[in-house]
Every structure is written in structure tokens, then in C-alpha cells.
Amino acid sequence: MLIIELSEPSIFDTKVTALQLAIGMQGSQVDGLFGKQTKTAVETFQRNNGLDADGRVGLQTGRKLGLPFWDEVTIRRLNNPFRDPARFSASTEFVFTSGVPEGYYSYRPERYVSGKLITRRAIRTNNPGAINIATWQKSMPGYVGETLPDSSSSKNRTTIYTSPQYGVAAWYFLLVVRYERAYELISGGTGYSINLKRLAKAYGLGKPNVPDQKLTAKELAFVNTYLVGWPKWSKIVGDFELFKNSEINFRSKNEMTSLALSMFSHEAGFHFPLLKEEVTKGVEAGIALAEQASGQVASALSKSLSDTIVSGFEFDLDDFEQEQTESQKRFDEFQSGEVSGEEPEEIEEAEAVLLQPTAEANASHSSDEEDEVECLAPPYDEDRALALFAEAISLSDVNTQLDHDDLPGLYGYGQDKKKFGIKEVIDAMAEVGRIWHARHGADEIGVGNISKNGGGPLPPHSAHQRGLNVDLRMIRKDRRRVPNVWQNNQYDRDATQEMIDLIYTNTLIRTRGILFNDPHAMGTRPLAGHDNHLHLQFDRTVGGFPIRTMQNGAVNRPEVREIQRRLNFWGQLVTSLPIDGDFGDRTETEVKAFQTAMSLVDDGRVGSETWCKLGDFSTL
Numbered sequence: 162m163l164i165i166e167l168s169e170p171s172i173f174d175t176k177v178t179a180l181q182l183a184i185g186m187q188g189s190q191v192d193g194l195f196g197k198q199t200k201t202a203v204e205t206f207q208r209n210n211g212l213d214a215d216g217r218v219g220l221q222t223g224r225k226l227g228l229p230f231w232d233e234v235t236i237r238r239l240n241n242p243f244r245d246p247a248r249f250s251a252s253t254e255f256v257f258t259s260g261v262p263e264g265y266y267s268y269r270p271e272r273y274v275s276g277k278l279i280t281r282r283a284i285r286t287n288n289p290g291a292i293n294i295a296t297w298q299k300s301m302p303g304y305v306g307e308t309l310p311d312s313s314s315s316k317n318r319t320t321i322y323t324s325p326q327y328g329v330a331a332w333y334f335l336l337v338v339r340y341e342r343a344y345e346l347i348s349g350g351t352g353y354s355i356n357l358k359r360l361a362k363a364y365g366l367g368k369p370n371v372p373d374q375k376l377t378a379k380e381l382a383f384v385n386t387y388l389v390g391w392p393k394w395s396k397i398v399g400d401f402e403l404f405k406n407s408e409i410n411f412r413s414k415n416e417m418t419s420l421a422l423s424m425f426s427h428e429a430g431f432h433f434p435l436l437k438e439e440v441t442k443g444v445e446a447g448i449a450l451a452e453q454a455s456g457q458v459a460s461a462l463s464k465s466l467s468d469t470i471v472s473g474f475e476f477d478l479d480d481f482e483q484e485q486t487e488s489q490k491r492f493d494e495f496q497s498g499e500v501s502g503e504e505p506e507e508i509e510e511a512e513a514v515l516l517q518p519t520a521e522a523n524a525s526h527s528s529d530e531e532d533e534v535e536c537l538a539p540p541y542d543e544d545r546a547l548a549l550f551a552e553a554i555s556l557s558d559v560n561t562q563l564d565h566d567d568l569p570g571l572y573g574y575g576q577d578k579k580k581f582g583i584k585e586v587i588d589a590m591a592e593v594g595r596i597w598h599a600r601h602g603a604d605e606i607g608v609g610n611i612s613k614n615g616g617g618p619l620p621p622h623s624a625h626q627r628g629l630n631v632d633l634r635m636i637r638k639d640r641r642r643v644p645n646v647w648q649n650n651q652y653d654r655d656a657t658q659e660m661i662d663l664i665y666t667n668t669l670i671r672t673r674g675i676l677f678n679d680p681h682a683m684g685t686r687p688l689a690g691h692d693n694h695l696h697l698q699f700d701r702t703v704g705g706f707p708i709r710t711m712q713n714g715a716v717n718r719p720e721v722r723e724i725q726r727r728l729n730f731w732g733q734l735v736t737s738l739p740i741d742g743d744f745g746d747r748t749e750t751e752v753k754a755f756q757t758a759m760s761l762v763d764d765g766r767v768g769s770e771t772w773c774k775l776g777d778f779s780t781l
Contacts, residue, residue: 162618163230163263165218167200176230179265179434180218182279183226191278191431227269227279233627234258235268243271243321245299245306255305257287260326261673262624262698264439270308270321281429282308287322289425289433289440290332294320301334302446303327325435329421329443330450336360337411337451354408355420361387390427391420398422398432411451412714417444438674438686445709559616559628561587565608570594572605572642574634579619582611582628586699589669590631596663599780606660607634607642609694624696631697635677636660646692647679657695658682658722664697665719668776671707673700683742684719706769713765715744724748724767728755730778 165176171194178193184202200216207214210225220231229235235257238244244253257268267285274280283291286308292298294307303322310316322328336355361384363369366376373381388405395403399419403409409416418441425433563580565573571594573580582590590608597606609632612625619625625632636656637645645652661684665672676696677685685695711720725738728751738748749765756763759774767775 162219163223165195165223165230167195167197167216171196173432175265175432175434175436176228176263178432179228179230179279180226182284182431182434183228183277185277187276187278188430193432227272229257229259229266229268230263235266237268239271239306241306242309242318243306245304248299248304249306255323257323259436259439260324260442260700261436261438264325264436265434266325270305278429278431279434282311282317282319283425283429284434286319286328287325288320288328288331289325289421289435290328290335291317291319291428292328292331292335294318297334298331301327301331301450303330325439326443326446329435329440330446332421332424333411333417333444333447334450337447354410357391357403357407357409358384358388358405360409361391387427391423394423394426395419398426400437410714412448413716414441414444414448415716417447449710557615558583559612560614561628562614563587563590563608563611568594570596570598570601570605571608573609574607574642575609575632579610579613579625580608581614581616582631583701585670585701586611586628586631589664589667589699592667592669593660593663596779597660600659601656604636604640604656605642606636609633624698629699629701631699633660633695633697635679635693635695644693647677647682648692652679654679654681658719659726661685661695662719662723662726666708666723666772668707668772671700671709673698683717683722706772708769708772710769711744711767713744713746713749717742718744720767721748724752724775727775727778728752730780731755731775733758 165174165180173193174195175193177195177199178191180195180203181191181193181199184199184206186199186202190198203218203222204214204216206212206226207216207222212222212225218226218228223231236254237257238252238254240251244251244255249255257266259266267287270286272280272285279285281291283289287303298304298320301322303324304327305321305323307318307320310318320328320331322331359369362371362376365383365387366380368376368380376384392403392405392407395401399422401409401413401416401419403420403423409420411417418437421440421444422433422435422437425435559581561582561584562577563571563573563582565571565580568591571590594606597604610619610622610625611631612628613619616627622630624630635645635647636653637643637651638653638656639651641651647654647657657679661675661677661682664675665684675682675685675698676688676691677694678687678692679685680687688696709720711718711724715721719742721744722740722742724744725740725742725748728734728748729737729740733754734751738751752767752771753763753765755761755774756765756771759771761770761774
């Protein structure tokens with residue numbers, strides 16, 4: 162069970178940031194470090210609420226504070242206008258979630274409490290950019306409704322999403338499609354980058370193409386607040402440092418993740434309480450949405466249509482003008498000294514019903530939906546994804562045991578009674594084992610804990626409860642079936658990376674992420690206690706084909722490494738591709754050649770059809 166508590170020395174943790182915001186700490190007190198001051202504040206809160214004042218935040222204190230870290234999802238209904246009555250009935254149950262382990266999300270978008278920073282709009286609405294409602298947002302994945310007007314002169318109404326990942330995707334869509342692509346079309350520009358200074362002018366003034374000499378002194382001063390603030394925060398929250406004239410590649414997940422966290426933190430005044438993994442997943446979704454809209458936005462603008470549909474997104478030119486107007490409002494508020502307001506306290510909280518997971522929400526799908534995933538699965542479906550998330554709450558599906566003795570390429574360590582998972586996870590591990598065996602013969606992958614039969618707590622783990630998490634040993638150079646750590650000279654980094662690549666490219670279930678402390682292992686993130694094993698996290702909520710689509714611009718991706726490896730196995734390349742995980746021009750050229758040879762559309766993107774054909778070349 163997760164416990165947030167005092168640590169010596171204190172280590173930054175976004176969960177602590179959220180705790181400090183929820184408990185009412187202010188200013189420099191919100192530092193993401195659980196020190197003595199935070200412990201004292203927790204003890205005071207516990208005493209005031211009739212709890213055991215031990216200064217430790219577990220399930221009881223966490224839920225009293227409204228923190229979500231002990232629940233993968235929260236299912237509830239909302240009242241109008243927080244629920245859009247034109248799109249959702251009063252009985253609609255929304256599934257609020259982070260989508261990553263121990264990530265932050267809000268499940269009470271209607272709740273504002275004066276002095277509680279965690280109830281600020283950007284946090285409580287799962288909309289980190291605090292983007293005001295507009296027509297195009299109503300067609301975005303995860304859309305729920307909007308807040309009441311705030312108390313500023315602009316009467317801002319902020320869009321509500323079910324997950325911060327959807328809010329980040331909307332922010333990305335705003336910058337790349339609404340700002341950058343539209344402005345490029347108007348100004349005649351091209352390219353795939355965002356200039357930071359131009360972005361600051363667009364965001365703050367609605368004047369991206371106006372030269373400095375034509376701006377007033379106050380306008381320049383306002384733009385400069387962003388050009389100082391965003392780079393400052395990038396040194397703290399991002400992996401990509403920003404400068405005043407930085408060119409940010411909007412196809413780069415790393416660069417856009419750093420930009421997002423820098424912008425969100427600058428607006429908030431503290432490290433925004435989202436994990437980088439949450440933001441990156443939102444950027445990935447935004448990239449996919451932007452690619453869908455590419456070209457069709459140009460059509461809408463060039464034809465001067467007043468209203469059209471862009472790949473399922475409502476695109477209204479009036480919204481584009483509205484965004485420019487809202488940029489002007491930001492400057493007006495800066496000029497007048499007014500800060501964007503929140504709801505006045507008399508409308509702190511609207512009546513709402515918080516539901517426990519219902520039988521209907523947890524009901525299993527009909528048998529035809531439970532069939533084994535086909536290679537060419539249907540496209541992503543939002544309703545299906547939400548239904549699967551609700552279904553994932555049920556532990557009854559944790560009933561399939563990994564029989565490693567009968568599965569090639571795998572061996573077991575630890576207790577077999579802890580090797581139960583949902584069927585998709587067990588089948589995915591079997592698929593990885595088959596390919597590994599075909600490539601490496603007697604060498605096998607060591608599988609440890611998954612879950613117990615029927616799921617539930619598996620001490621001492623906080624995870625391993627829902628059949629979605631798998632522990633694996635790293636590959637050793639001597640191939641012995643004994644424990645190891647990544648710092649040991651018997652650790653085989655190349656072979657372990659190949660194993661990671663296969664996990665990400667299994668065709669049964671989406672790989673959410675992998676915890677492992679080797680800083681050179683692509684597709685992993687570090688966490689204490691993971692020097693001696695890899696912890697796989699699978700995601701049951703993704704409808705359609707589980708492997709992410711890869712294309713030119715993807716960098717450091719396990720999926721790209723496996724694409725390069727299989728193109729080499731294909732045996733038709735004049736010169737083999739380097740297995741480096743970077744999808745550049747050479748890889749794109751060879752993908753197109755492969756697609757042509759396989760009678761596929763030669764667009765250079767590796768989606769479900771190309772992945773399926775590459776599956777025929779998983780070995781030499």
C-alpha cells in the first residue's frame with residue numbers, strides 16, 4: 162500500500178507536490194519534498210479530521226485529502242454544466258484516471274476551495290493548459306464539459322477532461338494545429354518546429370508574426386515574462402532546456418514534454434504535479450490527433466468555411482478568432498494587474514454524486530468482444546477504451562496462469578502461485594517467449610511475480626494486484642538463471658534491450674511502460690528498487706491495435722529498434738539498418754520499400770498493417 166511520508170534525505174516527488182497543494186501549503190512551501198514542515202502540516206490536518214496524527218499519508222488520509230493515488234480510476238456522475246448536457250445524459254458515468262501508475266488526476270472538476278491550490282482550474286479540470294471552452298475541444302477524446310464562469314472580467318470557462326493526458330493532448334493540438342499550422346498557412350510559413358518567441362507572442366498577444374519594433378513596450382514586457390519564465394522552469398522540470406529563441410520540434414515527444422511542463426509550471430508558479438510519463442503520453446495523443454487534422458485544417462482555411470469537420474474534430478474559424486481574442490485578454494489582464502480569477506467562494510462546490518464502481522461499469526463484455534485480438538484490430542474507439550478501463554477494475558479476470566514449463570523462451574523464478582494474470586498479458590508473454598526462443602534457442606527470459614489467482618494485494622508489492630504487471634530478470638551475458646543487477650559486468654545490456662523491444666511490440670496488449678534503473682535502456686523509467694529486475698506495466702484500456710504507430714521523427718523508441726531489426730531480417734536491404742531506435746530518413750526509405758514489396762500503402766508510417774507484415778520477419 163502506498164504511503165507518502167517523511168524521508169531523509171528528501172527526494173522530489175510529484176505526489177508530494179499534490180499533497181502539499183491539497184493540504185493548503187503556499188508559495189515556496191510547495192516544493193515536492195516531504196520534509197518536517199510537510200509532516201507537521203499533515204499531522205495538523207489529521208488531528209483536525211479525527212485521524213491518527215502520525216504524519217504519514219496512506220489510504221485514509223489520502224482519500225480525506227481528495228488525492229487519487231490509491232485508485233486507478235474514479236467513476237462518477239456530474240451535473241450540468243460540468244457535464245455537457247448536449248452530449249451526455251444525467252446518468253452518464255465518467256471514468257476519471259491518470260493512465261499511469263501513481264500519476265495525478267482530478268475527479269472533482271466542480272470543486273473550488275479558496276486557498277486550496279489543488280482546486281485551481283488547470284489542476285482540477287485535468288486541463289493543464291487551462292484552455293477555455295471552444296467548439297473544437299468538444300470533439301477531443303476525454304471531453305466532459307466546462308466549469309462555471311470565473312470571477313475575472315473575461316468570465317473564463319475552462320474545458321474539463323477525464324484525464325490529464327487528454328488535457329495535454331488538447332494543449333498540443335492548440336499549439337500545433339490551432340496556433341502553428343493555422344498561422345503558417347496565413348503567413349506562408351512551413352516546417353515542423355515552434356519558435357519559442359513566436360509562440361510567446363501568439364500565446365500572450367495573438368500576434369505571432371509582428372516584429373518586436375512594432376510592439377509596444379508593455380507588449381514586449383508581457384512577452385518577456387514568458388521568455389524568462391518558460392526557460393527558467395525548463396531547467397527544473399524538463400529534459401530539454403529552453404532558450405528565448407529555441408526552435409522546438411513539435412514531432413519530438415521529449416522537447417514537447419519539456420515545453421508543456423515548463424508552460425504549466427510557469428502559469429502555476431510551482432512544479433506542476435504531473436509525472437513526465439503522463440505528459441509524454443498526452444503529447445503522444447496530441448501528435449496522433451494533429452496528424453489526423455493535417456491538411457484538412459488547410460482545406461478549411463483555404464476555402465474560408467465557417468464551420469467544418471476535421472477528421473472528426475469540429476473546426477470553427479470563429480474559434481480561431483476567439484483564441485486570438487483570448488490572447489489579447491491575457492495581455493489586458495497583465496496590463497491592468499488583474500489575475501485570472503477563480504469562482505467566488507459562494508459557488509465553491511456544485512452538488513455531485515460520487516459513485517463506487519457499479520456492477521454495470523464492471524460487467525464483463527459479451528463473448529464476441531472477448532475473442533483473441535486479431536492482427537488487424539479495429540481503430541481506437543473512445544467508448545470501448547472507457548469500457549475496458551471500467552472492466553479492468555474487476556479482479557475476476559486475473560485467472561490465467563503462466564505455465565512457463567510449456568512456453569518456449571521463458572523460465573520461472575519465485576512462486577508459481579504468483580504468476581496469474583489476465584489472459585492478454587499471459588498471451589503477450591507467450592508471444593515474446595516464442596520470438597525470443599526462435600532467435601536465441603535455449604537462452605530464456607526469467608519471469609517472476611505477476612499476480613495471485615483472483616488478484617488483490619500481493620505483499621510487499623503495491624502493484625501486482627490486477628494481472629497487468631510482470632517482473633522480469635534482466636538478461637545475463639553468461640545466461641545463468643540467477644539474479645543480477647544492471648551495474649554488474651554480467652549484465653547484457655544489448656540482449657535486455659532486445660527483450661524490451663519485443664515487449665513493446667507484442668500484438669496482444671499495449672505496453673504502458675517499464676520500470677528499470679539502467680539509464681541507457683530505451684523505453685524505461687527509473688524507480689527505487691528496480692536495479693535487479695524490470696517491472697512491466699500493461700494497459701488494457703487501448704482499443705484497436707496495441708502497438709503505437711511509428712514514423713519519421715520518432716527517437717529512442719524500442720518499437721523503432723524492432724522495426725529496424727525486422728527490416729534487416731527481411732533480407733532485401735542493400736545495407737543493413739543500424740539498430741538505434743531513431744526513425745530517420747533512411748529508416749523511412751526502407752519502410753517504404755518494404756511496403757511497396759508487400760503491396761501496402763507506401764506512406765513510410767508503420768501502423769497495424771505494416772506491423773502485421775513485419776511480423777512475418779520476426780526472425781532470420
